[in-house]
Amino acid sequence: MIALSLAEIARAVSGELCLDGSTLTAGSVITGPVHTDSRGVEPGAIFVAKPGEVTDGHLFAPTAVERGADLLIVERHLDLPVAQVIVPDVVVALGALAAEVVTRVRARGRLKIVGVTGSNGKTTTKNLLRAVLERVGPTVAARGSFNNWVGAPMTMLDLSEETRFLVVEMGASGTGSIARLTRLARPDIGIVLNVGLAHAGEFGGIEATTDTKAEMVTDLVETDLAVLNADDPRVAGMAAKTRAEVVWFGQGDAAAVRASDVQATRSGTTFVLRLASGESRTVSFRVLGEHHVTNALAAAAAAERLGVGIDDIVAGLESVARAERWRMEVLGGRDGVTIINDAYNASPDSMTAALKTLAQIREPGMRTVAVLGEMAELGELSGEEHDRIGLLAVRLNISQLIVVGAAARRMHISTINEGSWDGESAFVDTPDAAFELLRDSLQPGDTVLVKSSNSAGLRFLGDRLGDLFS
Template structure:
């Protein structure tokens, strides 16, 4: 974070400084990172005591003080020998401080900001873009999926005067949340990847999901660029909702950043990348799954807009071996390939992963899909689990292993579609599924493990990967 006095931080957050007995003054300078996790505090850090669903960050403020926090942001005064900033809402204050820091660094004229949203692919696209931009200059991007009202501003506060690029991943579970993040960061480039049923239960339906994702581009200026997926009809409608210049990506021949000749194997995906300058380059993309090509196109489009050389874009894309931990992560060995893609799941990403499994298996080998719940679908949950069960059968997946009561409809649908001779199996628990798979898998098998994060099948994937490594 840039250096700011306590008085400047208080002004930015509309807070009141409590300094008695601390030895600090309003002119004391703080330049440490910000966090809402007391375990991450190092001397000089700003600790935001955030109320949580199960606990309250104020309970951990003493640990933050002991670790050397330079400032503790609270919504009520605590008996601690450390400067405190009393605010009405610590999460709002976090966002206000991020807004001020971004504005100050922007005023220096060096920083360029890319915002990324979409129902699927945000983290992968962010990682790919970071890999590209780090070849050009100092780049800040969130770790893991830091993309909400807390994670996004924590990432933004890492920006310093030397930062050249900020990649801001922007997720949401309701209307107005992306707009708030956009107002904090003011992106020069806004990427929208896809509008699907991920979190549809929280949003209240696909149309509200569309409205929320459109917030990425509605506040862009006419000097900005909206990078939009031409292959997604809902995303394509956003061109009419922004004054920014639109740069299309996809496989549609009208897209300025386009992929042709896509071919998927167990070693990755190859495609030809076409850029707006008319050039075309072959990309040997090691991230597994054809659906990740669209994420690569979005990253390439943003990088091209930032004047990154086409050869550098391709070189950086080809160095990335996996999207992220537990995202199409290839594990296993001794003839058994385990694809652990159980960090998250929506109907679109589940379907894409199963299609990838069907595409990459060698002739004469078995495909096994170990599937768990897709969460946060609300009223769409039953029919979408049914649809995935049917899809697995129609794609010819050799063995379905469904885990957990919330996913059982996939098993029932598969049986109803004809998988009544043991091709689909159901287990209540991961341990039961593991015991079966440990004895049933054999050399040549390709195993996909896929579920929402809350279902926890990523740990089952890890166990299987370790078993055959």
């Protein structure tokens, strides 16, 4: 974090500074990192005692002090010999501190901020954009999938005075979520990738999801840039909701930044990238799945606006080997068995894209196996969407389907009711049962997709299979 005095931190978060038992003064400057997990604290750090789902961060404050924390941000005074800033809500305070840091770095005139949202692909696009921008200047981007009211501010707090680019992944848990994040760090460039059924149950339907994703661009000003997906009608409609200049990306002729000659294989995807300037290059893209080309186009569109040349854009895209941990991650290899672990999250759109990729990269004469679990947070759409995915597996002629968990069982039922399918579907209750079945049934040359929402836990099944065939 940039250097701030204790008094400046307290003022930024509207908190009460208490120095009882501390050797520091109000003017003492803190430069250490900010942590919400006491296990990561090092000398000089700030520990934010965030409430958790099952515990309370205040219980771990003594550990943070033992590890050398110089400051605690807490909701009640603790009997510890360390400086403390007491606030009504530590999550709100964390956001306020992040906003202060962004404001101070931005005032120096070099920082450009890119916000990324969408129902699918946020983390991949963020990683691609970071890989491109790092080639031309110091870049800060979200850690993992840190995209909520805690994760996004934690990313912002990594800024230094030298940072040129900040890429913030902005997820949403409901209406107003993205607007709240953009108020902490207003983007110069706002990217909207797509609007799908991910979390539709939480949002109250697809229209509410669309309105929420549009919050990324509604507060942009005339000098900003909205990077919008021309291939998604709901995203395209957001052009009417922003004052910013719009740059379109996609695979159709309407897009200024587009891909052509797309060829997907099990080792990645090649395509011809055309920028808004008219320059074009062939990209050998190692991230598995044709659907990730759209994310590459979004990253390229933003980078071009930030002054990055096509050679650096292509080099950055080609340097990324995987989308992210547990996202189209290629494992295995022994006996020609390939495991694609894509079980960090799942929506109808991402499940469809993953199954299509599985079918596309099938080697002649070899089998494809789909191990699928629940798509969570779909609300009343859950039943019909699980049915649809089961039928898609039939239409794509997937060699074998294994459905895991009661919440996903309708996929299995819909496939066995499809009498024309020559494939085979099996249902098991647990990931352990799926592992035992696969261990005994996989054949040399098989390509296996493991896909589910995070809550189903299949990502660990994918890891076990990868280890088994490594």
